[in-house]
Amino acid sequence: MWYYSNRTSAIAGAAIVLLTGGCGARASAPGSAPANAPTMSVAATLAQSPVPKFSGTQAFDVLKKQVAWGPRVPGTPPHEIELKYLQSEMQKYANTTVLQKFTYRNLPITNVVGVFYAAKRSTPSRHPILLMAHWDTRPVADGPYSTATAAGPFLFGPHGWNRTDPIPGANDGASGVAVLVELARIFHKDPPPVGVLLLFDDGEDYGDFRANNGKGEGVVLGANYFATHYRQNPVFGAPAFGILLDMIGGKDMRIYPELNSVQFDPDLNQQVFQIAKSLGYGNIFRTDQSQDVEDDHITMNEQGEISTIDLIQPLPGPGALPGAYKQWHTVNDDVAHCSAMSLKAVGSVVTQLIYQQSP
Numbered sequence: 414m415w416y417y418s419n420r421t422s423a424i425a426g427a428a429i430v431l432l433t434g435g436c437g438a439r440a441s442a443p444g445s446a447p448a449n450a451p452t453m454s455v456a457a458t459l460a461q462s463p464v465p466k467f468s469g470t471q472a473f474d475v476l477k478k479q480v481a482w483g484p485r486v487p488g489t490p491p492h493e494i495e496l497k498y499l500q501s502e503m504q505k506y507a508n509t510t511v512l513q514k515f516t517y518r519n520l521p522i523t524n525v526v527g528v529f530y531a532a533k534r535s536t537p538s539r540h541p542i543l544l545m546a547h548w549d550t551r552p553v554a555d556g557p558y559s560t561a562t563a564a565g566p567f568l569f570g571p572h573g574w575n576r577t578d579p580i581p582g583a584n585d586g587a588s589g590v591a592v593l594v595e596l597a598r599i600f601h602k603d604p605p606p607v608g609v610l611l612l613f614d615d616g617e618d619y620g621d622f623r624a625n626n627g628k629g630e631g632v633v634l635g636a637n638y639f640a641t642h643y644r645q646n647p648v649f650g651a652p653a654f655g656i657l658l659d660m661i662g663g664k665d666m667r668i669y670p671e672l673n674s675v676q677f678d679p680d681l682n683q684q685v686f687q688i689a690k691s692l693g694y695g696n697i698f699r700t701d702q703s704q705d706v707e708d709d710h711i712t713m714n715e716q717g718e719i720s721t722i723d724l725i726q727p728l729p730g731p732g733a734l735p736g737a738y739k740q741w742h743t744v745n746d747d748v749a750h751c752s753a754m755s756l757k758a759v760g761s762v763v764t765q766l767i768y769q770q771s772p
């Protein structure tokens with residue numbers, strides 16, 4: 414994932430419109446409770462239906478498996494291995510699997526989408542919930558605590574980018590995927606009350622985030638593609654809302670409300686943090702501070718018009734929040750710096766949110 418956005422003041426004006434749209438979009442899920450009544454949701458619905466248990470251990474196995482393949486950089490063999498894995502997992506668990514394939518500078522980029530129907534339904538939901546994570550990993554270790562890279566401009570070279578140390582991507586890449594794959598197993602065994610899309614998006618972390626005056630070049634490729642193409646495939650419906658999981662597996666992790674997310678969908682954001690507290694994860698999901706991050710969720714809101722929030726461990730660097738992931742974009746973003754407990758916390762919160770939805 415990428416940098417602090419500093420864009421929340423810029424989108425403040427637009428947010429007024431988006432907030433209205435966001436609430437409306439969520440409320441339009443078939444038969445769902447009004448989105449403007451989040452306070453009733455947690456306590457009242459906890460007793461409603463049994464919520465499956467999320468296994469942090471199984472998710473951690475999926476994290477380790479990916480890291481063992483090597484960096485999943487587009488155009489490399491580990492990237493192909495992971496693509497086959499995600500495709501076969503979704504074919505095993507989802508009702509429908511869709512691959513969105515395209516190229517960027519001749520590199521193959523592929524989004525994998527698992528479509529899960531609501532329980533007792535034989536057709537896709539019109540307003541599924543979107544859960545997403547990027548599955549590619551960064552080709553260069555250019556984080557603020559990286560010791561592995563040469564200084565200098567970030568430019569295209571004859572073989573891609575001009576730095577040569579790819580990151581293992583245990584937290585940045587594998588963690589979000591691990592939680593989504595474990596959720597797929599759960600949905601298959603115990604179909605959710607509402608339809609769900611699991612979007613494994615590719616090419617988030619490939620290029621230069623600072624190019625084009627901060628607009629980026631070669632980044633957020635898969636999320637942009639989904640945001641601008643999903644309407645062409647009726648199997649995706651019009652997602653009611655979305656949650657992006659990016660770097661949610663770090664040891665001693667904390668997650669703070671992300672300011673763009675809060676502006677895009679305050680109710681959803683509040684609901685997630687309330688659920689975390691109710692499940693005993695208030696030590697991880699903290700509301701005493703906030704962060705401001707540019708990530709896949711921006712295009713989902715702006716191009717895709719899907720109200721989407723980002724759950725992410727804070728980025729390191731000057732002025733970083735407590736619980737920041739120092740190994741971000743370094744060769745030390747490895748299994749040793751991740752934990753099954755963190756995956757379990759985030760997976761359990763998302764599971765609770767899904768199974769407390771009204772059919």
Ligand SMILES: [Zn+2]
Pocket residue numbers: 414415551585618742
């Ligand atoms: Zn990243």
